[in-house]
Amino acid sequence: MTTIKSLEDLKKLREQALQKREVKRTEGQAQVIVGMGTCGIAAGARETMKAVLDTIEQEGLSGIIVTQTGCIGLCEKEPIMQVVVGEGEKVVYGKVSPDVARQIMHDHVLNGKVVENHVIHV
Amino acid sequence: MRELALHLMDIAENSVAARAKTIHIDVEEDQAADRLWMCVRDDGCGMDAEMVRRVCDPFVTSRTTRKVGLGIPLLKAAAEACNGYLRIESEPGVGTQLEVLFQRSHIDRMPLGNIASTWFALLISHPEVHWVFRHKMDAAEFVFDDAPVKETLGDVPLTEPDILAYLRETLESGVSEVQKVAIV
Numbered sequence: 001m002t003t004i005k006s007l008e009d010l011k012k013l014r015e016q017a018l019q020k021r022e023v024k025r026t027e028g029q030a031q032v033i034v035g036m037g038t039c040g041i042a043a044g045a046r047e048t049m050k051a052v053l054d055t056i057e058q059e060g061l062s063g064i065i066v067t068q069t070g071c072i073g074l075c076e077k078e079p080i081m082q083v084v085v086g087e088g089e090k091v092v093y094g095k096v097s098p099d100v101a102r103q104i105m106h107d108h109v110l111n112g113k114v115v116e117n118h119v120i121h122v
Numbered sequence: 123m124r125e126l127a128l129h130l131m132d133i134a135e136n137s138v139a140a141r142a143k144t145i146h147i148d149v150e151e152d153q154a155a156d157r158l159w160m161c162v163r164d165d166g167c168g169m170d171a172e173m174v175r176r177v178c179d180p181f182v183t184s185r186t187t188r189k190v191g192l193g194i195p196l197l198k199a200a201a202e203a204c205n206g207y208l209r210i211e212s213e214p215g216v217g218t219q220l221e222v223l224f225q226r227s228h229i230d231r232m233p234l235g236n237i238a239s240t241w242f243a244l245l246i247s248h249p250e251v252h253w254v255f256r257h258k259m260d261a262a263e264f265v266f267d268d269a270p271v272k273e274t275l276g277d278v279p280l281t282e283p284d285i286l287a288y289l290r291e292t293l294e295s296g297v298s299e300v301q302k303v304a305i306v
Binding site for chain 2: 011016018065
């Protein structure tokens with residue numbers, strides 16, 4: 001695989017991203033939040049985050065906001081991931097392994113279908 | 123935690139919680155001197171001497187001191203078990219520097235782990251922070267300063283798929299170049 005490195009390459013990628021964004025802008029914006037407190041990190045949150053980012057990269061998903069939060073007091077349910085799609089309700093997921101994260105990205109973020117068996121009610 | 127890279131992530135989250143604008147993360151390995159040294163330096167709110175003492179002790183940390191917990195005591199214990207140390211220098215209103223040293227070849231020394239993955243996750247999840255990452259092994263060095271990247275991107279977020287690929291590949295290839303010089 002060729003490695004892209006220079007800022008010139010990045011400029012081109014920026015232009016491409018802007019064009020793609022114009023096309024996709026009508027879709028509801030999705031927000032994905034991963035718990036990154038000590039408890040989350042120890043439970044594997046970095047790999048969960050990586051799976052989210054890899055899915056975005058591989059599937060070419062534009063306009064998704066990915067961010068993190070600290071410990072929310074549910075350490076035993078970590079890694080925890082929250083998803084909000086468009087104007088929809090916030091859904092909190094627990095025990096989100098990389099595989100589960102990929103499933104949530106496909107089912108919920110892309111197709112609006114909540115992954116019920118990993119939802120935690122807070 | 124199974125990797126030093128995960129500890130670094132945890133320490134860096136403390137810097138973010140301290141509302142740092144710029145965070146430097148350095149990882150330096152010196153094979154001849156048998157040292158592995160890591161440092162997280164921020165310009166966040168800082169701590170007074172009493173607070174610095176408290177963050178190193180797991181038993182006096184209360185739940186109300188939200189930005190500290192088990193992370194620092196665990197890393198301190200790991201370093202001291204490997205003929206190393208953990209030191210914190212901090213000044214309220216100026217910032218905090220946390221450095222940690224290990225005897226690199228020590229049998230109990232945790233593996234460094236995936237440092238590129240740690241940096242990638244920090245960079246993406248805290249776009250408001252100016253990150254400067256540095257990994258050095260003997261004479262080989264990789265430095266990633268996100269300022270030119272963010273300046274080039276302007277209002278295009280880091281989470282656009284092509285940009286993610288660019289950042290991931292830059293960090294992964296930079297780190298793996300440096301680690302090529304490792305003898306063991």
